[in-house]
Amino acid sequence: MTFKYNHPSHSKKVVSAVLAGMMALSVGGGAMAAGETETGSSQNAAVNSTAAPAGLFSDINTGYWAEKHVYKLAYQGILLGNNGLFRPGDAVTQQEAVTMAIRFMNMESQVNTTTAAALPTNMEVGNYFKPYVALALQLGLVDKTEEAAVDVSKASWGQKPATREWITKLLIRSLNKDAEAKAQNNQSTSFADNASISDSAKGYINLAVSLDLAKGLENNKFNPTGSVTRAQLATFFSRGESLTDTKYPNTATGYVTGLKDGQITLVVDGKAVNYAVNSSTPYFTKDSETRASASDVKLYTKVLIVGSAGSASYVEVVDAKPQVESVEGTFARSLSGNKIGLFVGENYETYSYDENTAFIDQNGKAIKLSDITADSTIEVQRETFSADKKTVLVQVKSGIVNKSDSGVISEVAASSKTIKLVNAAGAAEQYTYNDNLIIRYQNRILSAADLKAGSSVKYTVKDNVLQTIELAQGVEQSVRGTLVEIGGNQSTVMFKRDGGSLEAKLLIEKPEVIISGIQEASLNDLITDTNNGDKVELTLNSDDQVTRIQVIGRQMEPLNGATVVSYNSKTKLLTVLDANKKPYVFTLDDKTKMDYNASKPTLAGLESLLNDGRKLDLTYVGTRALTVKVIYKYEGTISSIDTSNRKISLLSGSQTITVPYTTAPAVEMYNKSNGGLSDLKIGDNVTITLGSNQDVVQKIALKTAAQFEIVGVETNGRVRVKSDLLSSQFYFDQAVLTSESGQTITTSQLIAGQLINVTFEGITPKAVQVVKRTLAEVTAVDGTSVTLKQFNGSAEKMSVSGPVKVLKAGSTLTSLTNLTVGDRVEMTKDTDNSTRFRVLTVMSKQFWSYDGVGNQILVKRETTTDTNYRFALGSNVFVHQGDNTLSVQSLRDNDNIVLYLLNNVVFEISKQ
Known part of the structure; x- marks a missing residue:
């Protein structure tokens, strides 16, 4: 068994997630512990241990955070259960951990069950576990001399809960790193409780830390005697498979070359293998703990399948990137010997094909090679996971299309007069249209503006141009007009369409009403009048009902600074004088909006204020007061x-x-x-x-x-x-x-x-x-623009007009030229609408450790009195080395790093 150093995406990310999750978490099945169960019930394991059934374990439900690892290990035969139970939160015992390690190393065939195993007298274990422990002693997974000194007065050696430092030894030895660990035993660890760690374990812990296998707990403690749950241990072995060359007899990793209902075809070591799948087959992806779906498995991606007899029990997408390369050129002709010729740039090239090569048109429909005409633009896709680089797809990219089809609209671009659709076969298409396009829904003629994404349609195309579109169901429409009346029960609206006659429409139960300046407007806020009603835009749903009314214009008149002459509470007549002493008489009603110095104005409250001499602001239509505001x-x-x-x-x-x-x-x-x-x-x-x-x-x-x-x-x-x-x-x-x-x-x-x-x-x-808020690196700057490279790698040149503030080294400057290439900045708009750049503080440090609980990093102190060695990390801190993005967990003790901070919070870490 070898440790794969040549796969950093596995050796660092996977293992640190495993043991960091295992070592950094407390006992129990909480937050992100991980799950596994070994075999046997304590003493009677040999009798009760059974392979995991198809339904797995009754105490592991779908959606359980460790479900992924349980499925894989159970179907691989590494994980066995006890009477259908998993017991994920139990502290793992030493005999269980040893048995798991033997199966993880795929050495169970070397377990001798024919003769009684002779174990040291102090290493009492259950009968089932004896041959496993004997083999572990033989392989050096467990040190006989070390175990002789173990206190077994309170529990037998096998039933003793495995401690964190003991598990670290077992894991390092399982990876064949025992000698390398022992070489570091004379070195202290960096943990605050180093004195509590056994001298014989320090080298293993140091090696685990250097390999990013172990992290400390809160306050930088390792807690060497703390226990490990069965769930935490199991997840290590599940994820750790990618770190070894161990092969499991019912596990295959290969590339998907076929996807049919009920079947996945996988090329494994150059051979095609078919696996049956069904609705109960569990799917997962490498980078997620939650279930995926069958649709997440794509052609030519790398997939791991656990199964036997041609049936898949577990499917995991290992690499979701299709392993294909594409070449685009101009089709010349078909050649003998199953080859095609095409011009790629100025070069003439030939490509082989076989019976498995798919030929499709630009809409994704299957065609024959003979259907491809000369000078067509085609794309040739070849797989890259074999030496043959077989051609898997030939697709026509452009050609004359005349067709009728059905599908779903995905996008309408009015500016370019193009419509994107997904046809009945599921392929994406795009066509142009012109003013002659006919769009129908039943007996109604619609416009392109009425088309919405998601609408089901039938359509015809001639010479690559859409001719007709027929909607299977109605879509939202907008009409404009003048409000005339809202029905008494607020179920109908009557309006005069712009340039047309009176029309009536049904309202949905609670239509949205939008009036500028009125929050949470309702139907009662609308002005209806034959001549002076609100100008509105009505939105109609597919059933021709009004779902939204937006006021786009009102003919009301303002009257500011009016003085009250009198008010009659019975007739609701209000008499006022304007600034020129001109009299007006208005009627107040239940639709009049009132405003005075109260959180919830009422008509009764307003009436008490309408005494002689009171100053008002009003709006009105004819003699009807729309709003009355007591000037306060x-x-x-x-x-x-x-x-x-x-x-x-x-x-x-x-x-x-x-x-x-x-x-x-x-x-x-x-x-x-x-x-x-x-x-x-x-x-x-x-x-x-x-x-x-x-x-x-x-x-x-x-x-x-x-x-x-x-x-x-x-x-x-x-x-x-x-x-x-x-x-x-x-x-x-x-x-x-x-x-x-x-x-x-x-x-x-x-x-x-x-x-x-x-x-x-x-x-x-x-x-x-x-x-x-934009956090980025300045890559170019002049007096009117700045080019920023964001953490995702995208760069944008931004023109900056108006006032500028550059906050740098405690000073506020007013010119872009105060920025320097290489500066990390936060760009925002200030309250006065000026563009503000806050330049991040730069510090060069040596990395010490990462506190995952507090989301902080600790750096080496420059002096014994240095107190500035702990820094909080921003929620999306960018960690990188050059153009390679890293995780904060990948940083190691003594790494030279540059920190970029804002208000003492780290937003970027550059590893040197």
């Missing part, structure tokens, strides 16, 4: 503060409003208590709240904006944030929240780590905008 505040920018005459003027819209005050009003502003008039200046955006008589200023709220990073979102709606390391908390119940793209969101959709711009009215958040 003014919003605008300060144009003057006259402290001598006690007056404040502000520009609100196009008018200047001057309001007196008797005593200096309270000034409310974010981040400052006990504000006063001296804190205000000309041009400040404010809200002035009036006294109950509307005659004097009562309070002034300054409108400001600030940027924060979200620390956490609590279930009660409270959001914890920080800014420049100062923490705050807010409720956003009175604020409008929007995402990066401007879509309305809720508080529960905010995520820790996001940046947000918060607009305050005084101390009350009124608007919250999620800020796009």
Whole structure:
């Protein structure tokens, strides 16, 4: 058995995930322990042990986190059960662990069950396990001298729970690394509880750490005497298979060359093998612990199958990338000897084919070679997993198409007049269309704008151009018109279509109503009138019912600064004078929107305020009042503060409003208590709240904006944030929240780590905008643009206009040229809409260890007094060496690394 150093994706990622998961987790079947069960019930294993049945174990349900490993090991015969039970959370015993190791090494055939095994007197084990332990002693998996000193007064040697350091020895020896481990036994480990680790185990633990097999627990402790669950041990052996050259008789790894209903064809060592599959066959992928589906198995991908007699019991996709190469060229002709000739660039090349080669057209339908005409563009695909590189597919990429078919629309691109479909055979197609395209649904003629992705259609094509499309079912449509009436029971809507006559449509039970400036608008907010009703866009579903009404225009008139003359509560007649003393009489009704200084305005509450002299802002249609707002505040920018005459003027819209005050009003502003008039200046955006008589200023709220990073979102709606390391908390119940793209969101959709711009009215958040945050490396920069290479490898040149802020080394600079190629930056938009670049701090360190529990790394101290050696990692920290992406678990003791930090959080680690 050899340890595969030439497969880093396995040896580092798999094993560290295995033992890191096993060594870094506490006892029990919790969080990410892994699962396996050995054989036997303690003493009577020899009698009760049975191979795992088809249904596996009754205590392992579908979806169990270790289900994948249990399936594989059980069907390979490595894992046996006891009366149909798995017992994943039990502490694994030493005799169970040894038996698992023997089977993992595929050495069970060397177990001598014909003669009684002679074991040292202190190594008492169950009868079933005796020959396994005897072989383990012979192979050196267990050291006879070491075990002679074990205390077996409380439990027999076999029933003794396997400790973490004992398991480490067994695992290293199973990988044939015993001598290499012993060579390090004179070296201390880096764990804080090194003194508690047996001297004979230190070399094994050091080797396990250097191989990324073991990690410490909380506070950098190894906990050498802690126990290991059966689940944790089993997952190691399951994943560890990829680290050895061991072959299992019923396990095959190869490439998929055939997929039919009920069958997978696998090429294994150059030979094709057929495996039957059915609805109960478990599918998994290498990189996931959860079940996959049969559709995840693709042609020419690398797959592991456990099975016998031509039937697959377990299927795992080992490498999901199809092992094929493609060549595109111009078809010349077919040749004798099963060959085709084509021009690839300026070269003439020939390719062989056989009876298994598929020939298809550009729509994925099977064709004959004789159907391919000269000068057609074709693609030849060849497999790359054999020396023959057989041609597996020849596809026509372009040619004249005349056809009728059915399928599903996947995309409609109006700008290029193209439609993408998936045809009845499941192949993707794309065609152009022109103004002659006829689109029908039953007796209705539709437009291309009415086509939606997901619609089932029949279609005809001539000379590669769509001629007709017939929808199998209706699609959403939009119509525009003027609202005339909402039915009495709110089940119908009557409107006058633009350029047409009156029409009536049924409403769904709760149609969406969108009116600019009105949150959670309802049907009662709509204005219906034969001549002056709302201009609306109605969305109709496939049943011709209205699902959405959006107001796109209103003919209402405003009347600001009106003075109440009288109000009759019986007739609901309101008489007012405008600024020029012109009288108006309006009728209030149940649809009139009211606004006064109350969280939930009512008509009764409004009526009590409509006394002579009260100032109002109104909107109306004819004599009907649509909105009535009792003026209790003014919003605008300060144009003057006259402290001598006690007056404040502000520009609100196009008018200047001057309001007196008797005593200096309270000034409310974010981040400052006990504000006063001296804190205000000309041009400040404010809200002035009036006294109950509307005659004097009562309070002034300054409108400001600030940027924060979200620390956490609590279930009660409270959001914890920080800014420049100062923490705050807010409720956003009175604020409008929007995402990066401007879509309305809720508080529960905010995520820790996001940046947000918060607009305050005084101390009350009124608007919250999620800020796009780009972390990247500067690869080029000039006075007007910067090229950024993001962590995913994509690079983009960005033009930057308007104000710029570059926060670098404690200074705020105002030019892009202050950025340097190689700088790591966070690019955001600041609250004043300026583009902000925060340059990350750079530190060169030596790696020590990774704390997975706290998501931190520890680096070597530069001096004994150095306290800056522990760093928090960002949620998506980018770890790499050159262009190769790494995991933080792959870093080793003494690796030279460069850290890039923002607010003392590491967002990038570059291994040197």
